[in-house]
Amino acid sequence: MFETLGDRLAAVLKKISGRGVLRPEDVEAGLREVRMALLEADVNFKVVKEFVDRVRARLVGVEVAPGLTAPQQVVKAINLELVELLGGNSDGLHYSPTPPTVLMLAGLQGSGKTTTAVKLALLARRDGHKPLLVALDLRRPAAVEQLRILADREGLAFQSGNGTVEEIARGALKEASRLGNDVVILDTAGRLHIDAELMDELKRLKAAVPVTETLLVADAMTGQEAVKVGEAFAGAVGVDGVILTKLDGDARGGAALSLRLATGQRIRFAGTGERPQDLEVFHAERMASRILGMGDVLSLIERAERTIDQEAVKEVESHMRSGHLTFDDFLVQIRQLRSMGSLEGILDMVPGGAKLKGQVAGADSEREVRRMEAVILSMTARERTHPEIIDGARRRRIARGSGLQPADVNRVLKAREAMQQVAKQFGLGNRGSKAGVSRLFGQGGSGWSR
Numbered sequence: 001m002f003e004t005l006g007d008r009l010a011a012v013l014k015k016i017s018g019r020g021v022l023r024p025e026d027v028e029a030g031l032r033e034v035r036m037a038l039l040e041a042d043v044n045f046k047v048v049k050e051f052v053d054r055v056r057a058r059l060v061g062v063e064v065a066p067g068l069t070a071p072q073q074v075v076k077a078i079n080l081e082l083v084e085l086l087g088g089n090s091d092g093l094h095y096s097p098t099p100p101t102v103l104m105l106a107g108l109q110g111s112g113k114t115t116t117a118v119k120l121a122l123l124a125r126r127d128g129h130k131p132l133l134v135a136l137d138l139r140r141p142a143a144v145e146q147l148r149i150l151a152d153r154e155g156l157a158f159q160s161g162n163g164t165v166e167e168i169a170r171g172a173l174k175e176a177s178r179l180g181n182d183v184v185i186l187d188t189a190g191r192l193h194i195d196a197e198l199m200d201e202l203k204r205l206k207a208a209v210p211v212t213e214t215l216l217v218a219d220a221m222t223g224q225e226a227v228k229v230g231e232a233f234a235g236a237v238g239v240d241g242v243i244l245t246k247l248d249g250d251a252r253g254g255a256a257l258s259l260r261l262a263t264g265q266r267i268r269f270a271g272t273g274e275r276p277q278d279l280e281v282f283h284a285e286r287m288a289s290r291i292l293g294m295g296d297v298l299s300l301i302e303r304a305e306r307t308i309d310q311e312a313v314k315e316v317e318s319h320m321r322s323g324h325l326t327f328d329d330f331l332v333q334i335r336q337l338r339s340m341g342s343l344e345g346i347l348d349m350v351p352g353g354a355k356l357k358g359q360v361a362g363a364d365s366e367r368e369v370r371r372m373e374a375v376i377l378s379m380t381a382r383e384r385t386h387p388e389i390i391d392g393a394r395r396r397r398i399a400r401g402s403g404l405q406p407a408d409v410n411r412v413l414k415a416r417e418a419m420q421q422v423a424k425q426f427g428l429g430n431r432g433s434k435a436g437v438s439r440l441f442g443q444g445g446s447g448w449s450r
C-alpha cells in the first residue's frame with residue numbers, strides 16, 4: 001500500500017545522496033520502488049507505467065539542481081508528477097447557472113454521505129445560497145431521522161416523504177422552487193458492496209430529476225477497493241466529482257489517486273472530521289505529500305530552492321545584460337514566477353498586464369509552467385546553454401523526453417527568444433525580467449498538446 005512509498009524509497013535514496021548527476025541505474029532503482037508501491041495500491045498498470053516514464057524523463061541524466069541533494073531531486077520529481085496525476089487543486093462546488101443546483105451524493109454504506117450532505121449544505125449557505133437537504137435513504141429505517149436531526153441542529157431546510165425515491169426527489173424539487181431553495185442536496189442510500197440494485201436506484205433518480213452533479217463519497221481508508229468502487233459508480237451512474245472522507249484518520253491518501261484515475265474526475269473535497277464544518281476543498285499538493293509520506297523533505301526542498309533562487313536571479317540578470325539568455329536562466333525565471341504566486345496576481349503588477357489576463361486561464365498557468373519546466377529539463381546541458389543547436393531531431397527527442405509534442409518544444413524555444421526580446425525592450429533589472437516572463441506567458445496562453 002501507499003503507506004510504504006516513502007519508506008520504500010528511503011533506502012534507495014540514501015545510496016544516491018552523494019551524486020551530482022543522476023545516473024540511469026540510480027533513477028531506475030528509485031522508480032522500481034515507486035512502481036511496486038503503486039501497483040500494490042491497485043493503480044492501473046498503464047497509469048503506473050506512464051507515471052514512472054514521466055518521472056524518469058524528469059530525472060535521467062539530469063544534473064542535480066544547485067542547493068538540492070540527489071535524493072531531494074528524486075522526491076521532488078515524484079511529488080510533481082503525483083500532483084499532476086491527482087489533477088491539480090479542486091475548484092470546489094459547481095453551482096448551476098440555471099438554479100436549482102441539484103447535487104446527488106452516492107457511495108457505499110458508511111462512507112459518509114449523510115454527514116457530507118450536511119457539510120455541503122453549510123458550505124452552500126456560506127456561499128450565500130439557500131440549500132435544501134433531501135433524505136432519500138429509504139433502506140435504513142433510522143437514516144431519514146439521522147439527516148433530519150443533523151439538519152435541525154444546523155438550522156438547515158430538510159425534506160423527506162413517502163413513495164419511491166423518484167417521487168420524493170421530484171416532490172423535493174417542487175418544494176425547493178416554492179421555498180426558493182437554489183441548492184438541493186440528495187442523500188441517497190448506501191450498500192455494503194457494489195450492487196446492481198443500488199446502481200439502478202441511482203440511475204432512476206438521475207433520470208427523474210435534473211441532477212447537476214453526482215458526487216461519489218468515498219472513505220479514504222478504502223484502499224484496494226477504491227479502484228473498483230470508482231469504476232463501478234462512474235460506469236453505471238456517472239460521477240462528476242469525488243469527495244474523500246475520513247482523511248483525519250491515518251489513511252495515506254492512496255485512495256485519492258485510485259479514485260481519481262478510476263473515475264477520471266477530480267477529488268473535490270476532503271472530509272476531515274465528524275463535525276459539520278470539517279470539510280476542506282481538496283488540495284493536490286497536500287495530498288501528494290501525504291501519499292509520498294515525505295512532508296519534511298518537501299519543505300526542505302522548498303526552502304533550499306528559495307535560497308538558491310536569490311543567487312540565480314542575479315546571474316540571470318547578468319546574462320540578460322550580456323544578451324545571452326540560456327535555458328537555465330529561463331528555468332530560474334519560470335521557477336521564480338511560480339514561487340511568486342498566481343500568474344494573474346503578477347500580471348497586475350506589470351505594465352499592460354491587465355490586457356493579457358484574459359488570455360491566461362488561472363488554473364492552467366501552473367500547469368503550463370510545469371510543462372515548460374518538463375521541456376527544459378529534457379534538454380541536455382549543452383542545449384540549455386546553446387539553444388541555437390536545437391534542430392529538428394533534437395526537438396523530437398526533447399518532446400519525447402518530456403512526454404509532449406515537438407510543437408510544444410517550439411513554443412518553449414520561442415518563449416525564450418521572446419523573453420530575451422522583451423528584456424531588451426523593457427530595460428534590464430528586476431522589474432524588466434518580471435515583465436518579460438509575464439509577457440511571454442501572455443503570448444502562449446494555450447495550445448499544449450495535452
Ligand SMILES: Nc1nc2c(ncn2[C@@H]2O[C@H](COP(=O)(O)OP(=O)(O)OP(=O)(O)O)[C@@H](O)[C@H]2O)c(=O)[nH]1
Nearest residue numbers: 109110111112113114115190245246271272273274
Ligand atoms: N472521522 C471522520 N468521520 C467521518 C467523516 N465523515 C463521516 N464520518 C463518520 O462516518 C460514519 C458514517 O457516516 P454517514 O454520514 O452516516 O455515512 P453514510 O454514507 O451516510 O452511511 P449510510 O447512510 O449507512 O450509507 C459516521 O460515524 C460519521 O460521523 C470524516 O470526514 N471524518
Ligand SMILES: [Mg+2]
Nearest residue numbers: 113114137143
Ligand atoms: Mg447515510
